Amino acid sequence: MANLLTMNDLSARDIEWILDRAESIQKDKKKFRESKPILVTNLFFEPSTRTRFSFETAEKRLGFQVLNFTSETSSTTKGETLYDTVRTLEEIGTDIAVIRHKDDHYFDQLIHNNIKLNIVNAGDGSGHHPTQSLLDLLTIRQEFILFQGLTVAIIGDLRHSRVARSDAEVLTSLGCRVVFSGPKEWHNPELPGDYMPMDEAVRIADVVMMLRIQHERHQHTLDLTKEEYHQAYGLTLKRSEMMKKGSIIMHPAPVNRGVEIADELVESENSRIFKQMHNGVAIRMAVLEWALETERGEMNRGELIKEW
Numbered sequence: 686m687a688n689l690l691t692m693n694d695l696s697a698r699d700i701e702w703i704l705d706r707a708e709s710i711q712k713d714k715k716k717f718r719e720s721k722p723i724l725v726t727n728l729f730f731e732p733s734t735r736t737r738f739s740f741e742t743a744e745k746r747l748g749f750q751v752l753n754f755t756s757e758t759s760s761t762t763k764g765e766t767l768y769d770t771v772r773t774l775e776e777i778g779t780d781i782a783v784i785r786h787k788d789d790h791y792f793d794q795l796i797h798n799n800i801k802l803n804i805v806n807a808g809d810g811s812g813h814h815p816t817q818s819l820l821d822l823l824t825i826r827q828e829f830i831l832f833q834g835l836t837v838a839i840i841g842d843l844r845h846s847r848v849a850r851s852d853a854e855v856l857t858s859l860g861c862r863v864v865f866s867g868p869k870e871w872h873n874p875e876l877p878g879d880y881m882p883m884d885e886a887v888r889i890a891d892v893v894m895m896l897r898i899q900h901e902r903h904q905h906t907l908d909l910t911k912e913e914y915h916q917a918y919g920l921t922l923k924r925s926e927m928m929k930k931g932s933i934i935m936h937p938a939p940v941n942r943g944v945e946i947a948d949e950l951v952e953s954e955n956s957r958i959f960k961q962m963h964n965g966v967a968i969r970m971a972v973l974e975w976a977l978e979t980e981r982g983e984m985n986r987g988e989l990i991k992e993w
C-alpha cells in the first residue's frame with residue numbers, strides 16, 4: 686500500500702511501471718469489471734473536470750466501488766477538519782482517498798497522524814499534481830520515446846502552478862532541459878531551470894507547455910488585458926510559427942482560449958492537449974493499481990535514464 690503525494694514518492698521503477706502499465710491498459714481491450722472490491726472515495730475541495738472524472742472513470746473501469754464526497758453538503762461546513770473527515774471515511778471502509786484541496790501540503794496533517802488508508806493527491810494548492818505529471822510524461826514518452834536531451838519550455842503563471850513544479854522536477858531528473866518564461870511577477874525561484882524571453886523559449890523547445898493563469902490563487906492581478914497578456918506571454922499564431930519541426934504543444938487545461946494560447950492552436954496538428962486528457966484515465970488506473978501493490982522494487986532515476 687502506498688501514498689502518492691508528490692512525484693518524489695515514486696522511484697524510477699515506479700514511474701516506469703506506471704507508464705508501462707498505462708500503455709498496456711490502453712492496448713488491452715479486456716474489461717476490468719471483476720476486480721477486487723476496493724472502495725475509493727473522491728474528495729474534491731476545489732473545482733475539477735479532467736482529474737475528477739478521469740479518476741472516477743479509472744476507478745469504475747477497475748471495478749472499484751466509488752464514493753463521491755461533496756464538500757458543500759458535508760460536515761466540513763459545520764467545522765469538521767479534513768483529518769476527521771478522512772478518518773471517518775476510513776472507518777466507513779474507504780481503501781483509497783483521492784483528494785484535491787486548496788491548501789499546499791494538506792496531506793501532511795493526514796500522513797503524520799493516524800490515517801492508514803492510501804492517499805492519492807489530485808492537486809494541493811500551488812504544491813503538486815503528480816497524476817498530471819505522470820500523464821504529461823506518458824504523452825511526452827509516446828511522442829519522443831526518450832526524455833534525455835529534450836528541451837521542455839514551461840510558460841506562464843509559474844508561481845501558482847502545481848503542474849509546473851511537479852513537471853519541472855521530474856523532467857529535470859529524467860534528463861530533460863527545462864526552461865521557463867512568463868511575466869516576471871510570476872517567476873518562481875523554487876523551480877529548477879533557466880528563465881528566458883518568450884520567443885527564445887518557443888524557438889528552442891521540443892515541448893512548449895503553456896500554463897493557465899491561476900486567477901483563483903492571485904492576491905494581485907497583472908495590469909494587462911487578456912489581449913495584452915496573449916501578445917506578451919501567450920502562444921500566438923505568429924509565435925507558433927517559430928516552433929521547431931517536430932515539436933509539440935501541451936497544456937494541462939482547463940484552457941483559456943485566446944489568452945495563454947491562440948484558439949486555433951488548441952486542436953492544431955502539433956497540439957497534444959486532448960491526448961493528455963485521453964492519457965489521464967490509463968495513468969490514473971495504473972496509479973490506483975500501483976497504490977495497492979506491495980512489491981515494486983527499487984531503481985534510481987539515473988539508472989532509468991540509461992534504460993530509456
Ligand code: CP
Nearest residue numbers: 733734735736937938
Ligand atoms: N488539469 C487539471 O487538473 O484539470 P482539472 O482542474 O479540470 O482537473
